[in-house]
Amino acid sequence: MTELSFEPFLISFKLAFFTTCILFIFAVPFAWYLSQTKSKIKPIIEALTALPIVLPPTVIGFYVLFSLSANSTIGMFFEENFGISLVFNFTGLVIASCFYSLPFMVQPLQAAIENLPKSLIEASYICGKNTFETILFVILPNIKPALITAIVITFAHTVGEFGVVLMIGGSIPGETKVASIAIYEFVETLDYDMAHIYSAIMLGISFIVLFFVYLFNFKSKAKHV
Amino acid sequence: MFKIEVKKILNGSMGEMPLEVNLQIKQGEFVALTGTSGSGKTTLLRILAGLESIDEGQITLNNTYWCDSSNKKNFLPTQKREIGYLFQDYALFPNMSVLKNLLFVNKDEALANKLLNMVELEPLQHQLPNKLSGGQKQRVALCRALMGKPKLLLLDEPLSALDLNMRKKLQEDILKFHEEFKITTIMVSHDPSEIYKLSSHVVLLEQGQIIKQGLAKEVLLKTSGSQKFSFEGEILEIYSADILKIAIVSIGSQIVKVVLDSSQAKELQRGDSVTISTKAFLPTISKIKTPFS
Numbered sequence: 354m355t356e357l358s359f360e361p362f363l364i365s366f367k368l369a370f371f372t373t374c375i376l377f378i379f380a381v382p383f384a385w386y387l388s389q390t391k392s393k394i395k396p397i398i399e400a401l402t403a404l405p406i407v408l409p410p411t412v413i414g415f416y417v418l419f420s421l422s423a424n425s426t427i428g429m430f431f432e433e434n435f436g437i438s439l440v441f442n443f444t445g446l447v448i449a450s451c452f453y454s455l456p457f458m459v460q461p462l463q464a465a466i467e468n469l470p471k472s473l474i475e476a477s478y479i480c481g482k483n484t485f486e487t488i489l490f491v492i493l494p495n496i497k498p499a500l501i502t503a504i505v506i507t508f509a510h511t512v513g514e515f516g517v518v519l520m521i522g523g524s525i526p527g528e529t530k531v532a533s534i535a536i537y538e539f540v541e542t543l544d545y546d547m548a549h550i551y552s553a554i555m556l557g558i559s560f561i562v563l564f565f566v567y568l569f570n571f572k573s574k575a576k577h578v
Numbered sequence: 579m580f581k582i583e584v585k586k587i588l589n590g591s592m593g594e595m596p597l598e599v600n601l602q603i604k605q606g607e608f609v610a611l612t613g614t615s616g617s618g619k620t621t622l623l624r625i626l627a628g629l630e631s632i633d634e635g636q637i638t639l640n641n642t643y644w645c646d647s648s649n650k651k652n653f654l655p656t657q658k659r660e661i662g663y664l665f666q667d668y669a670l671f672p673n674m675s676v677l678k679n680l681l682f683v684n685k686d687e688a689l690a691n692k693l694l695n696m697v698e699l700e701p702l703q704h705q706l707p708n709k710l711s712g713g714q715k716q717r718v719a720l721c722r723a724l725m726g727k728p729k730l731l732l733l734d735e736p737l738s739a740l741d742l743n744m745r746k747k748l749q750e751d752i753l754k755f756h757e758e759f760k761i762t763t764i765m766v767s768h769d770p771s772e773i774y775k776l777s778s779h780v781v782l783l784e785q786g787q788i789i790k791q792g793l794a795k796e797v798l799l800k801t802s803g804s805q806k807f808s809f810e811g812e813i814l815e816i817y818s819a820d821i822l823k824i825a826i827v828s829i830g831s832q833i834v835k836v837v838l839d840s841s842q843a844k845e846l847q848r849g850d851s852v853t854i855s856t857k858a859f860l861p862t863i864s865k866i867k868t869p870f871s
Contacts, residue, residue, distance in 0.1 A: 472669035475629055478656040479663045480683045481726060490682070494673035 361535035369511035372450040376458040384462035414520025417449040449521040465499030584635040597786035610777035628656035662723030664736040668715040670707040677703040683725035693721035713744035733765035808855035
């Protein structure tokens with residue numbers, strides 16, 4: 354039996370943490386734009402945003418790999434100017450994860466903003482506040498349950514990633530070997546004991562995370578009724 | 579002096595309807611905007627607040643532009659118009675206490691306390707809005723609307739969701755604030771007694787056009803000729819009592835009995851809309867109670 358290493362879990366959580374932070378900063382203004390726009394291209398943007406829910410992760414992984422690899426324009430640009438390779442390392446994983454988890458962050462936020470009474474936003478403008486202040490002081494505090502849901506689900510979804518990670522990251526120990534890949538490899542090498550331990554840890558963590566999200570939402574709903 | 583000259587095509591339930599308004603409002607005036615639903619009252623208020631665009635025309639306040647269809651640069655965004663707006667649904671920020679709702683506009687704590695004191699809500703200043711009654715919420719919203727010392731106060735049927743007693747209380751509050759701060763005010767209302775009590779100028783809007791404006795007396799009293807009492811009502815029932823015919827008529831929220839002569843009784847039937855009028859010579863008036871002191 355291989356020795357139990359927590360490194361794959363740490364990488365999984367590090368990846369989920371970075372992905373969630375980046376997506377949060379990007380998704381709040383993006384969800385705001387989607388909730389307010391009357392543009393005709395809104396359905397196109399919404400469809401593109403939702404694509405990762407439908408697409409097999411391997412497809413996302415393949416396209417990201419294709420467009421970021423050292424032979425691609427973007428990949429070459431980063432390689433030549435910054436000396437950074439965007440695939441088969443942690444940076445590549447974060448980029449791909451952001452695509453993969455995008456809808457899980459954007460959709461709850463957009464729905465929550467659209468459900469807020471329009472008069473709240475207008476009242477904030479009338480109080481003399483600009484869009485940024487309105488989002489920060491009026492919108493975000495009043496969509497707290499959706500905010501928590503979006504953050505936790507994005508985090509959890511990234512922890513649960515497999516296909517994208519396999520395509521972009523390979524399985525470099527200490528760099529891109531996340532928990533889900535480690536489990537896959539244990540099963541491949543017929544090391545069922547380790548696979549059991551790793552799987553049980555993942556199951557436990559995932560349940561606890563989701564339980565606290567639903568508990569929080571349950572409590573905050575009870576408070577507002 | 580506000581000069582309002584706007585045109586906008588509205589898409590209502592009746593199809594397209596042009597809203598065309600030419601209006602001048604003097605500093606400190608209290609204008610009531612009335613008319614049937616869908617006549618464009620709220621839209622006009624939203625245009626004044628900068629929440630809706632116009633197709634043609636301009637709005638100016640003492641020669642500064644608020645909007646101007648011929649020059650987009652003259653558009654003054656909502657944030658810079660220095661207005662107060664009272665929404666039908668109060669629009670208080672649920673995450674902020676009563677006091678913080680007021681201080682969100684600016685940090686003038688002395689003014690916030692003064693306003694809350696005037697509407698007797700100081701004891702509730704640390705409560706969240708969802709703990710308040712409808713009347714209390716609207717009073718907080720009224721205070722918040724005044725925090726920025728607005729140049730124009732817009733009231734969009736602010737009292738329509740409240741019961742009669744609460745309405746009267748808030749009418750007093752609105753009047754009190756108007757006398758204290760002399761803010762130019764435009765209020766949308768359907769309630770003739772409210773309009774009469776509060777406003778100095780009434781504008782009647784129908785189908786997007788101003789069809790009448792002037793003093794409340796001139797616009798609201800539906801009298802013609804020498805009739806002094808005149809009410810519109812609906813016949814609920816006509817019945818015989820000995821040799822008389824008697825009609826039960828509903829007028830507003832009241833039901834009255836009217837004696838008909840036989841020729842009238844033949845012409846009228848249940849469901850007819852009627853005008854009941856009389857020459858108001860020596861009517862009987864008796865006091866029920868004195869208003870809030």
